[in-house]
Amino acid sequence: MGSTKQQILTILRQDKGIISGEKLANNLEVSRTAVWKAVRELEKMGYQIEHLPNGYRYLTSDVLEKELISSQALPTSSIFIKEETNSTMDDAKVAAMAQQPTPALFIAEKQLGGHGRFGRPFFSPAGQIYMSLLLTPNQTFEELPQYTILAAVAVSLAIDHYTGKQTQIKWVNDIYLDGKKICGILSEVTSDFETGRIKHVTLGCGINFSIPAQSFPENIQTKAGAIFSQKAPLITRNQLIQLIWQYFFELLEALPDKEYINIYRKKSFVLGKRVQFKQQGVTYSGKATEISDTGELIVQTSQGVKTLSSGEISLEAIY
Numbered sequence: 677m678g679s680t681k682q683q684i685l686t687i688l689r690q691d692k693g694i695i696s697g698e699k700l701a702n703n704l705e706v707s708r709t710a711v712w713k714a715v716r717e718l719e720k721m722g723y724q725i726e727h728l729p730n731g732y733r734y735l736t737s738d739v740l741e742k743e744l745i746s747s748q749a750l751p752t753s754s755i756f757i758k759e760e761t762n763s764t765m766d767d768a769k770v771a772a773m774a775q776q777p778t779p780a781l782f783i784a785e786k787q788l789g790g791h792g793r794f795g796r797p798f799f800s801p802a803g804q805i806y807m808s809l810l811l812t813p814n815q816t817f818e819e820l821p822q823y824t825i826l827a828a829v830a831v832s833l834a835i836d837h838y839t840g841k842q843t844q845i846k847w848v849n850d851i852y853l854d855g856k857k858i859c860g861i862l863s864e865v866t867s868d869f870e871t872g873r874i875k876h877v878t879l880g881c882g883i884n885f886s887i888p889a890q891s892f893p894e895n896i897q898t899k900a901g902a903i904f905s906q907k908a909p910l911i912t913r914n915q916l917i918q919l920i921w922q923y924f925f926e927l928l929e930a931l932p933d934k935e936y937i938n939i940y941r942k943k944s945f946v947l948g949k950r951v952q953f954k955q956q957g958v959t960y961s962g963k964a965t966e967i968s969d970t971g972e973l974i975v976q977t978s979q980g981v982k983t984l985s986s987g988e989i990s991l992e993a994i995y
Contacts, residue, residue: 680706681714685723688734696731736912738803740783744914749925750781760786764808765864765880771810772866772876778812781921787882804902805883805913809921813874817867820874821931822971824849824863827879829936830924831859832943835903837919838911844945847964847973847984847991851883852945856901859883881920885913934969941967945994951975952993953984959992 683704688695700711715725715732724735742755754777761767761784768782787806809827813820825848832843832851835858844852851859862880867873884902886909892900904910927936941947944967952961953975962977973984973991 679714680704680710681717684711684714685718685734688725688732692734694728694731694733699731738909738912738914740785740917741914744912745781745783745918745921747918747922747925750779750921754778754780756780756782758782758784760784760788761806762788763880764806765862765878768808768810768878768880769864769876772878776810778810778876779925780810781807782810783807783917804885804887805881805917807917808878808880809924811877811879813877815874816872817865817874820865820877821928822937823877823879824861825940825971826924826927826936827861827863827881829939829943830920830927831861831881831883833923833939834916834919835859838916839903843943845940845943846994847944847946847967848971853901853903857899858901858903883916885909885916937967937969937971940971946973946991949994951991952995953982953991955982955984961993 684700687700687703697708697711701708704711715727719725722739723737726733726735740757742752742757745755746752756767756771758767761782764782764784764787767784768780771780771782784806785803811823828845828849828851832845835841835843835851835853839853841853843858846852846857849861849863850857851861860882864878864880865874866876868875884900884905886904887902889897889901889905903916930936946964947967949964950961951964951973952959954960960975960977960979960982962975962982964973965976966974968974968983975982975984
């Protein structure tokens with residue numbers, strides 16, 4: 677049996693109605709005071725519990741819980757949740773050095789030193805989704821699937837599922853909703869120099885879950901958004917995180933048919949548009965014509981066809 681507070685949480689959640697303190701005390705064979713204290717502790721943790729003259733009622737709460745995020749591919753023993761961290765990517769790297777069994781998921785309520793591609797810092801308010809997945813693929817670099825693209829597709833599909841809207845993906849790793857960036861994905865690979873095999877892949881993901889539009893710093897208000905920026909969230913973060921990784925592992929299992937690349941192409945808002953980028957110090961512009969099976973962006977420029985690799989190039993403009 678779990679602690680009194682865990683048992684009370686389970687009962688209130690399952691019942692959905694009003695349960696008296698007396699009934700809870702009798703069921704758990706504890707005092708009314710113990711019930712009251714446990715309810716207070718749950719509220720301090722972020723759970724919303726209504727106090728009524730005839731008892732308590734559980735209200736939908738958004739506290740990150742591994743039990744609600746876990747799946748067959750990601751059991752609770754592989755999920756680690758922190759109140760605060762410098763970066764979930766760092767947490768994953770430390771775990772990799774400690775031989776943590778994989779896959780393993782690292783999540784934080786608040787991230788102090790989050791960064792994106794090329795080390796760019798990003799706005800990281802509390803109450804959003806900051807997570808990193810650690811994998812041990814044991815493959816050569818050539819055999820490696822396009823994990824960044826896989827993750828982008830999984831995030832995009834999960835958000836679509838819960839909002840009924842259509843998210844789009846900016847090559848290579850940003851998710852857009854209603855024309856604003858709501859998510860960035862970062863992947864880092866460590867390899868074994870002697871064997872030439874990939875030791876670990878870490879996939880970092882920062883999602884703006886619920887932030888009012890006016891809360892963004894002025895310099896990014898026109899570019900950045902959140903899944904829920906106009907109204908209260910219709911779902912919990914646990915539900916979204918669970919579905920993201922469910923999709924991710926399903927897509928990973930279906931790799932031979934490359935279904936994820938087809939979805940990625942359909943969701944791209946770069947294809948067919950003119951883009952500007954720098955390659956070896958030279959600025960080029962041209963039309964993005966296709967995305968290869970390995971995730972490179974093919975651009976037709978006046979200087980010929982350019983193949984852009986996501987690890988080296990960032991698009992400077994899309995128009």
